[in-house]
Amino acid sequence: MNKRIVFSVIGFVIVLFSIWFFVDTKEENNDFSEKVKVSLREVGHQLLLSNQDSTSLVLPVIKLTESKYQLKFENTLSFEPSLLVATVKKTFQNSGFDNSYFVEVSPCDLTEVSYSYEMKNLQGKSIIPCRSRVLPKNCYVIEVKFTDMKPTANSATYLYILAIIAFIGFQFLFYKKKQPLINITNSSNKEVSTEKYQSLGIFHFYPNQNKLVKESDEINLSKKECEILAIFIEKPNQIIKREELMKRVWEDNGVIVGRSLDTYVSKLRKKLKADTSIKISNVHGVGYKLELGN
Structure with a gap:
């Protein structure tokens, strides 16, 4: 089986699992939160009854964080800590909680x-x-914090996002790995360059890369050498005037440019000397000609 298909299936399964984990954890935490609120209201009701108070209200339980809840009362009350401990323990056990928790009573x-x-x-x-x-x-506030909570919905969200990022990143890296950097393979399994070139005798001329290639050897060209050679290849076996070369390469007719042209042509001759069928001739007083043998 194609490796990319296998990795795609694995990534898809990871994403599905992350979505399931996110949804399941979120629903579980919502259920837990509602059960805690109901249980704490029952605790508050029992504390009020211990004060012979059956009329004042237990205020709505506030969820401060994913693991911390606050219980408040409409009126003042008094109670023994032992009653609070026993009531919370019994109520939580009846609700099926087996979590560890910390209780704090404050004015x-x-x-x-x-x-x-x-x-x-x-x-x-x-x-x-x-x-x-x-x-x-006194007026009291009772806060309960669960100290061994399971991963929250926010934690699940982070896991979900990380899984998506990992999947996308993995696919991107795998795709990049499959892409050729320089070469592609043709039907005969021979590697050929994706860059267009021009044939020049035994050489391949790559104008965009400023180089000549002879079999496995690369010959680097300067930018000016490359521009001059490209003009020669446009008009093989034709005389090209010095003025045309200088205008197209330098756009200047100064003496220094003229000498520079001679220097670059000389360098090109040396780099092309491996193929005796290629010759750059000097046409005295006129210009140059790229002569290609049959």
Whole structure:
């Protein structure tokens, strides 16, 4: 089977799994959040009943973070910490929670902590201080933080995004790897250059790469050498006037340019000398001619 198809299928499966994980985790966290709110309202109701208060309200439970919730009351109340510990534990057990959690009781102005304790699951050791010390009547806020939460919806979102990025990146790298950098393979399995060239005797002339190629050997050309040779190849076996060469390459008729032209032509002769059928002749007083033998 084609490797690209295999990798594409694997990537597709990863994406599907990430989507499933994201949706499943989000729904699970939403269900958990609603159950926590209902449970904490029951805790608040039991605390009010312990104060002989059956009329005042337990205010809506606020979700502060993915793992932290806040319980508040309409009126002031007083209670023993042992009652709070027992009520929270019983209510959470009835709701099927086996999470570890941390409970903190503060005055409504949140200036200090009146009482706090930590409840571990079956594998941990709980810390429950001063159960019998009665908290005086006051306006209280109770905050519960779950300390061993599963990955949240936000975490799942990050995993989902990372999976998508990894899949796209993998496909991009695989595609780039499959692309030839310089050569392509023809039907006879011979490597040929994708760059267009012009044949010149035993040479291949690559004007865009400023080079001549003879079999496996490359001969680098300067930009001026390349431009001059390209003009010669346009008009093989024809006389090209010096003025035309200088105008097209330098667009200047100065003496320095003329001498430069002679220098570059001389360099081209040396680089083409491997093929005796190629000759750049000097037509005295007129210009040059690229002579190609049969």
